[in-house]
Amino acid sequence: MRRRIVRLRTLTAGAALALGASLLAPLPGAGAAPREPAAQERSAGAAEENDYCGSQCADVLPPGASGNATLAEILAHRLFGTQPAHADDQLGPYDALSSGYPSLTDDKLTDFFNDASFGVPGDQVASVTKPRDDVTITRDKKYGVPHVKGTTRYGTEFGAGFAAGQDRLWLIDLFRHIGRGQLTSFAGGALANQGLEQQFWPQAPYTEQDLEKQVDYIRSTQGERGKQAMEDAQAYIDGLNAYRTKSKDGRYFPGEYVLTGKIDAVTNVGEIEPFKITDMIALASVVGGLFGNGGGGEVESALSLLESQKKYGVEKGTKVWESFRARNDPEAVQTIHDGTSFPYAGKPEKARGTALPDPGSVEREQLVYDREGGARTGAKDPVRAPKKLKPLQGMYDKGVLPSDLFRADGHKKGMSNALLVSGKHTASGNPVAVFGPQTGYFAPQLLMQQELQGPGISSRGVSFAGVGMYVQLGRGQDYAWSATSAGQDITDTYAVELCEPGGGTPTKQSTGYLYRGTCTPMEKMERKNAWKPTLADSTAAGSYRMQVFRTKYGIVTHRASVDGKPVAYVSLRSTYRHEADSIIGFQMLNDPTYVKDSATFKKAAQNISYAFNWFYADSRDIAYYNSGANPERADGVDPALPVKAAQDLEWRDFDPADNTSAQTPPAEHPQSVNQDYYISWNNKQADDFSTAGFGVSAVHRGDLLDGRVKKLAEEGGVTRASLTRAMSEAAVTDLRGEQVLPELLKVLRSKPVTDPQQAKAIEQLEAWRKAGAQRNQTAAGSKTYAHPDAVRIMDAWWPRLVEAEFKPGLGKDLYDALTAQLATDEAPSAGHGPTGAHAGSAFQYGWWGYADKDLRKVLGEPVKGELADTYCGGGKLDACRDALLATLGQAVAEPATEVYPGDDSCKAGDQWCADSVIHRALGGITHKPIQWQNRPTYQQVVEFPRHR
Known part of the structure; x- marks a missing residue:
């Protein structure tokens, strides 16, 4: 009997998975097993006593909570257009707000948002799963969100990991391989997969030992909270692995494992590799690289400065360039608008150590080697940076298609917005907040919803899949918090003078460099990937090798000459080798015994090393704090341009062993409590807090929020609905x-x-x-x-x-x-x-x-x-x-x-x-297009009427 051929095609997120080739229809037994069976017991699920929001907290995360699909469900989706349960049920309400917001009232908010109260009412319980005796996962009927409740801390975290497996097993597996630079070996040799590897792995080319060292660093240097964090992480991994094993044995694992050849659909032979705690570090490096980094691109800035100086002369050319750089534009919309100054990363009065390249000498560091078979990018090696940088044209100069996660000109994707109004200007006298992360639109979503209740943990919201032992954005018992990407400059470029370790005349291709007067060999980091054709990816078999060089000052990105001497430009970010340190801050945000008010919220946010703007609301206060491992630079260093690698120009107290240095104290980070209102849309933070890139000028998308929220605050009587309307109008x-x-x-x-x-x-x-x-x-x-x-x-x-x-x-x-x-x-x-x-x-x-x-x-x-x-x-x-x-x-x-x-x-x-x-x-399930709206992917609307 001839087998029927089904054509599968998916969109891709930079296309992490290219399901564009033909797929065989289900063979006998292929994915025929049902989804994970859930215990049919029912819970009273009454409103939690520790919930102080009074049904005035709401949220939404399209397309839906469920992000796993069996092979049978993927095939049914492709043949008949069906969707797995809870795969797309939040997409409709999310989409409808773009047209429905003009008539929005508080009573109608639940037409567009989910009730984000703690617990599940008894008549709304859809299923109860007990992966261990000390934890219960209850899912609600409406959206299928997991509510994890543990009687022990280990059980709570185990349940969080188990629920993550239920909702995002394939996605987590995908992203740990992206973080390790092994996506093509895992998911196939499509150009988009290669592109993702080539974007993320060079930023954090860690060995397994490097990853283990980061785990040990948190455990050994962060006190009791560090030890507890690693215990929580291990419990989370244990729960994830428990689901991995159970779904494999029960044959209801995600169907993508069959499509990519990991498991045989008929015999069930194959393996889903066990997860380990170092996978979380690799995954955190991807998340941090996407949303929490700032700065970099100093070589490109130097090239544009040189072009300006070439046209106008050094003096006027520098002035012209600075006017476009707009480091501290007085007309830029700001989050803190009361005139408070927070100087950081500004232009020094007299710069020293700036290392501008000789004209025409810059070459981008070669990354790809030994490409064999498979789809080709047309890249030419070595890759040279063009004499004049070209506008963004949708192609990397390596020939790799850009993903949807980064711009080809080096700008990170900016995320998220926030609108908060003080109780002085609201109808109820309590603060109102509408905020959330703008993390892009993927199927399944990068974020996953969850509620966590257990010893020392009480929260509900979202976490990035695979690092969800704590809620990262959401609400506690009587407070809520969210973040926007801040992007302040925590990445610098150093020019290391090249040398030959054995003696001789150095060239731009030399692999030795001067470190504090000693010729030191660069560390060569390699990753080789090979792939075979799969049902999901028809790319011919092939392989290639990625290679980067690592120095004590960071990763080599370019080679050039400065004053005739060969140099390598290297990129050093303060969060390098510290991808998961922020776990301490998130642990505090989830701890009801720690965060009790705006002051303790700010202290928790101080422990987050990535560059984010954090916002807080309870029944009394709104607050803002800008987090990040902001390095203390040497006097006279211009952070916008490359600087010579010399000890007197290093970050203060710089130690390359763990990449540690002195950091600006918390008091110098932009922060505020109970300003009349706050807005943030990746705009400038405060007076004298210099921006890390071009374009933060007189007109910014933050103006779309600022004008509307300012008017609401001046008029008074702000409600959840009116603030949501302001956000929604700005969004279209x-x-x-x-x-x-x-x-x-x-x-x-x-x-x-x-x-x-x-x-x-x-x-x-x-x-x-x-x-x-x-x-x-x-x-x-x-x-x-x-x-x-x-x-x-x-x-x-x-x-x-x-x-x-x-x-x-x-x-x-x-x-x-x-x-x-x-x-x-x-x-x-x-x-x-x-x-x-x-x-x-x-x-x-x-x-x-x-x-x-x-x-x-x-x-x-x-x-x-x-x-x-x-x-x-x-x-x-x-x-x-x-x-x-x-x-x-x-x-x-x-x-x-x-x-x-x-x-x-x-x-x-x-x-x-x-x-x-x-x-x-990012897998086998797709969803319908929705109306354009420029708003957070996950969004909360909150107004707490009372406090503990």
């Missing part, structure tokens, strides 16, 4: 249309417009602006925008107008160098940026602030922190207007099929679909 608003279009229209209307097409376009843009400059549907589910022509014109016009405004004055070479540092646009439909197409997150990086300052200067309006030159039309209003009109005419003439060229998910010209959010599949 085009930043360019709201913040820059008014200046553009002033320039265009400075004289009558005689061209009929241009005049019509201006009227359409004006009507769109007056309506709120939103990218919203005419009605829920219509998939048609209320102002489609204006949106299309803006999408086509913006890149043209920026080029016409700045390129003539800057010149091609400098314009190209600066746009390599910061892409001009990040519209929702763009297939680039930190998250790629269909990613939701938009308007974080762009030239809107530069354009706004320049246009106001041309119009003769006041500008603080102005650019070093006036660019549009050479500073002349008529010439500027002519340039804008010419590009507007070009934009009007561009058809929708070219503005929105289409992709695997959308037809050319489909504007709504081009913007739409699509959950990128």
Whole structure:
């Protein structure tokens, strides 16, 4: 009998898994077993006595709590479109808010959010599982969220690990292999898989000994909490392994193990590798690299500075470059807006030790070697950095397609937003918060929901799958907390002078370097991956080797010459070798005996070493604290540029053995309690707290929140619904249309417009602006925008107008160098940026602030922190207007099929679909597109009426 062939195709998250090849239909016994059987006992599940939120805490995490699917469920999904239980049931409510928010009331919040109270009412219990006598996992009927309750601490953590296996076993396995640089050997040789390996492993090329050393460091140096954290982690791993074994024996393990050839569907022969505690360190390095790092890119900054100096001369060229760098822009929206100053990483009055490369000497360090068979990237070895950096074009210079997790120009993906209003301005007199992490859209989600109740633990919220022994973002008994990526500069680039350990003349390819006067061999780190074709990946068999060199100052990223001497540029971040140290802070946040108020919340956040902005709300206070292992730099060091590797220029008290150094004290970190309101959307934190990259200028997406929340606070009577409405309106608003279009229209209307097409376009843009400059549907589910022509014109016009405004004055070479540092646009439909197409997150990086300052200067309006030159039309209003009109005419003439060229998910010209959010599949289950909205992936709405 001929077997039926089913074509499987998934989207990919940078595509960690390429299920794009043909798949055989189920063989006898293939995945036919049911999902994990749950005990049918029922729990009273009454509201917990330790819950002080009074049903006023809510949350949502699309697409759904369940992230595992058996082979049978994957096949049924592909053949009939069915979904495993609780795989997508939070997607609909999440999507509906984009259209439903205008009429939102407190009573209607549960139409769009889940009740986040502790416990499960008796009539809502769907199942109860007891993996051990000392722990119970109760799941609710509505969304299937695991509520873990233990009578012992070990049992509680064991249950957390077991529940993680139930909901994210495949994803956890996938990400531990990404962290170890072994994804292709695990999931196949697709280019996207290779791309993920080549992005993450070089940042943290750890050996097993390195990983074990980090575990020992936490256990031996962090006191009793460190010992407890590692015991909790081991219990979590034990629970995860218990589920691994049980699901394998019961044959209800995730079907991806069959698709990738790990387990035979008929005989059940094969293995899911046991998990170990060092896997959590590897996984934490991926999570930290995605969301908690800041700084870096100093070599690229040096190249753009040199280009500016080449055009203008050293003095003016430096001023021009600094004006675009905008380290401390006085017009940038800030989280702390009361004038409190927190100086950090600023430009020194007189820099010393700066190590700018000789022109044309920079070469990017070669990473890939010995590529054999499989899909090829077309890479040429060695890879040389171009003389002039090019704007982001969607390709790495290694030839590897960029993932949806990082930008090719080095900018990390910025995450998350937060809106908090003090009780002085709310209807109830209690603070209100709407906040959450913007972690992208994946299937299954990188985060997983859980409630943990046990000795020393009382929390509900989300954790990154695989490191969920504590809730990382969520709520405690009478308080809630969340975070946004801060991105302050905790990564520096050093120029190490090269030498030959055996003597002789060094070259740029030398593998010895001077460390405190001694020629020291670099440590060569290698990872070789080989793969075979699988049902999930038809890539031909192949292999390749990754190689990086490690020094005491960090990982080699480039080679060059400085003043004629060969050097290697190396990247050193303060969290390197400390990927899991933040576990102590999360342990404290989950501990009801520790966090009792805003002061103890800040102390807990001080123990988190990654760069995050932390926000807190209880019935009395709102609070903010910026965490991060901020190194104390030597006097005179400019953190924005490479610095010579010399002992007097190192971080203070630097010890390379464990990568430790002196860090700025907690009092110097931006922080505040009970400001009238706080907003955060990866914007500037406070006065004099210098930003780590380009573009934090006069216009930022944080302005979309700040203006709305400020108005609410001034009017008073803020409610959960009104603050959610403010967030939701910002989430469907085009930043360019709201913040820059008014200046553009002033320039265009400075004289009558005689061209009929241009005049019509201006009227359409004006009507769109007056309506709120939103990218919203005419009605829920219509998939048609209320102002489609204006949106299309803006999408086509913006890149043209920026080029016409700045390129003539800057010149091609400098314009190209600066746009390599910061892409001009990040519209929702763009297939680039930190998250790629269909990613939701938009308007974080762009030239809107530069354009706004320049246009106001041309119009003769006041500008603080102005650019070093006036660019549009050479500073002349008529010439500027002519340039804008010419590009507007070009934009009007561009058809929708070219503005929105289409992709695997959308037809050319489909504007709504081009913007739409699509959950990128990390396994065999996919989900329908939803309306674009620029909001947190996981989101809480909280208002505590009382306190302990």
